[in-house]
Amino acid sequence: MIPSQLLKGTLEGCLLEIIRRREIYGYEISQELARCGFGPISDGTIYPLLMRLEKNGCIAATYRSSAAGPRRKYYTITPAGEAQLRQFCASWGELSAAVQGLFEKEEPCNGQENR
Amino acid sequence: MDRKTAELNHLNNETDALLQGDYQRAITDIVCFLRLKNVDDYQVEVIRNDVTDLLLRSQEQGRSVEEALGGDIRGFCDTLLENAGKKSFGAAALENLQSALICLMVLTGLSFLASTVEKAVICLRTGTAFDWQWDITAGDVATWLVLSAAVFGILYIALSSPSTGKPTRRRKGEALAFGVGVTGGCLLLAWLSASYLPDTVLRLPAVPAGAVYLLAGAVFLIRRLVRKRRSAGG
Numbered sequence: 148m149i150p151s152q153l154l155k156g157t158l159e160g161c162l163l164e165i166i167r168r169r170e171i172y173g174y175e176i177s178q179e180l181a182r183c184g185f186g187p188i189s190d191g192t193i194y195p196l197l198m199r200l201e202k203n204g205c206i207a208a209t210y211r212s213s214a215a216g217p218r219r220k221y222y223t224i225t226p227a228g229e230a231q232l233r234q235f236c237a238s239w240g241e242l243s244a245a246v247q248g249l250f251e252k253e254e255p256c257n258g259q260e261n262r
Numbered sequence: 263m264d265r266k267t268a269e270l271n272h273l274n275n276e277t278d279a280l281l282q283g284d285y286q287r288a289i290t291d292i293v294c295f296l297r298l299k300n301v302d303d304y305q306v307e308v309i310r311n312d313v314t315d316l317l318l319r320s321q322e323q324g325r326s327v328e329e330a331l332g333g334d335i336r337g338f339c340d341t342l343l344e345n346a347g348k349k350s351f352g353a354a355a356l357e358n359l360q361s362a363l364i365c366l367m368v369l370t371g372l373s374f375l376a377s378t379v380e381k382a383v384i385c386l387r388t389g390t391a392f393d394w395q396w397d398i399t400a401g402d403v404a405t406w407l408v409l410s411a412a413v414f415g416i417l418y419i420a421l422s423s424p425s426t427g428k429p430t431r432r433r434k435g436e437a438l439a440f441g442v443g444v445t446g447g448c449l450l451l452a453w454l455s456a457s458y459l460p461d462t463v464l465r466l467p468a469v470p471a472g473a474v475y476l477l478a479g480a481v482f483l484i485r486r487l488v489r490k491r492r493s494a495g496g
Binding site: 173174189190191192194195198199202213216217218219220 | 273274277280309311312313314315316318319320329330331332333334335338341342344345346347
């Protein structure tokens with residue numbers, strides 16, 4: 148399971164990527180994340196992030212009625228969201244290259260020699 | 263509450279009923295928290311709709327509220343608050359003014375009623391003529407002002423310390439002690455003002471004053487009924 152502190156800065160970008168692929172219902176997002184290997188992430192973690200993205204105009208929500216209960220919220224990405232996603236991808240690329248570089252060039256954490 | 267908000271409120275009332283036990287308590291706590299924190303009424307109903315949907319799915323899967331909301335309900339509420347739209351300053355000020363007026367009307371109305379009954383009893387006992395004047399003493403005015411300030415103090419405490427999760431024995435004890443303290447304080451205040459500030463500062467004709475109170479009460483009740491019907495009618 149990925150520690151929540153490590154997820155904090157990246158989850159928003161991951162949500163944008165999932166929403167970019169297709170219009171999606173909130174509940175499906177947590178399933179999609181679990182399928183990609185993120186482990187169980189509660190709806191209580193995802194919903195406030197979706198709220199923030201919607202408030203900042205990065206995603207748009209549409210309500211559809213449901214036979215089983217309240218109206219369901221479906222999300223789509225907006226042009227502002229696509230721009231933010233591009234920015235996230237660039238930052239993530241830099242960060243992952245830097246982290247990877249650090250572990251490749253230096254002695255590994257477990258003390259074994261790098262081959 | 264405007265029509266759009268009332269419609270969503272009506273829908274939410276129906277779907278909330280599908281939640282059971284801890285889920286029902288959780289949604290009530292979250293909605294109360296957002297309302298106390300001056301979140302815009304429509305925004306509260308939107309969040310209520312979304313969170314109810316989220317909780318219903320968890321309930322169907324047999325998960326706990328903590329699992330559904332990430333184990334930290336208070337933290338969840340705080341994050342909701344960060345992203346929710348607040349009421350405008352004007353709207354919030356108007357609501358506070360309304361609460362202050364209702365509070366003062368209730369206090370002065372009770373005082374008027376008590377004074378009229380007391381005078382009627384004295385008339386019946388002594389056979390003297392009924393005094394059609396309402397005497398307001400300096401003590402009455404002081405009591406009303408202090409009690410109105412206390413109401414705002416209590417509201418302020420409620421605003422700054424949200425109550426989420428199950429009430430513990432300690433919290434119940436604190437609430438009981440607080441209630442006993444407030445009641446004792448009010449009785450002490452009434453006694454002090456009657457003893458030390460008995461001078462009449464205002465004399466009002468009792469019949470018009472009574473008519474004003476009856477009219478205000480009727481307007482208040484009609485407004486409540488209209489709102490309730492509008493909400494129920496969708």
